[in-house]
Amino acid sequence: MDSLTSAASVLAAALAVGLAAIGPGIGQGSAAGQAVEGIARQPEAEGKIRGTLLLSLAFMEALTIYGLVVALVLLFANPFAG
């Protein structure tokens, strides 16, 4: 792999996972905030809210993980490495 390709791949990997973390970060924050609000308003529903929150947090996490998969492909199984 020539140095330009490897430099670009490393940079792209960093960008992939870094940018992919922004959206889900905001989303998870607002979801957790709403959940806390819900629990504060209705403490007896805490169990149900917690379950739903964890499930939806994992869905949002998956978006970052897609970025991570792209980053890992670029680092470990780069298709452009001649």
Next chain:
Amino acid sequence: MHPLLLPGTLASLEVGKHLYWHLGNLKIHGQVFITSWVVIGILLVAALLGTRNPQRIPKGWQNFMEYVLEFLRQLVRGQLGEKEYRAWLPFVGTLFLFIFACNWSGILVPWKLIELPEGELAASTNDINTTAALALLTSLAYFYAGLSRKGLGYFSGYLYPTPIMLPFKIIEDFTKPLSLSFRLFGNILADELVVGVLVLLVPLFVPLPLMILGLFLSAIQALIFATLATTYIAEALEDHGHEEAHN
């Protein structure tokens, strides 16, 4: 293909390095098969122990296995309804138990102590081929569910609510297995990488909390996979509009 090798430590992060077995013209990843067979063996033994001598009033292991079954039944019944869930419980239950046992075996079983000539043993769900196979099985399952219920009329559901949705629905058929497989693969691999890097930095005690977090997250991932598979099957089974709305 140049794995990040960290020699002389407990954790060598060998992503993209595999123990190849040759089967005719096929190259297969041996380490995945070894760990899957162990997991399948564990599950078989657990099931056999639970059902070998069933008592009317369950005790001990049988009690635990009945609790597991109860949990899975609730998961499937919640989405498919009382009438449908029986046919799909074995499929979804098997998916959940296999993924769950694979994920936990990656953390709880000290695979890394067993030396392989190449590659290393880890949870078999951290190989994209395993998760892709599981996701494609899910695709087959929901197509089978739709086609066996409605025949070719299943495809008319693609035009529901409006025909404009047709391309999106077709794309969805491809993105469903893609996201299912990537979600599971990425999460498990990320867990193992994080623990591996931490073990490299501080070998003792510090990685433990993260490993416990990993146990929690990988259990959630198994639950998500099973939940999504059930949702897709339920989507394929449901009737659109013109027939009577049941449940």
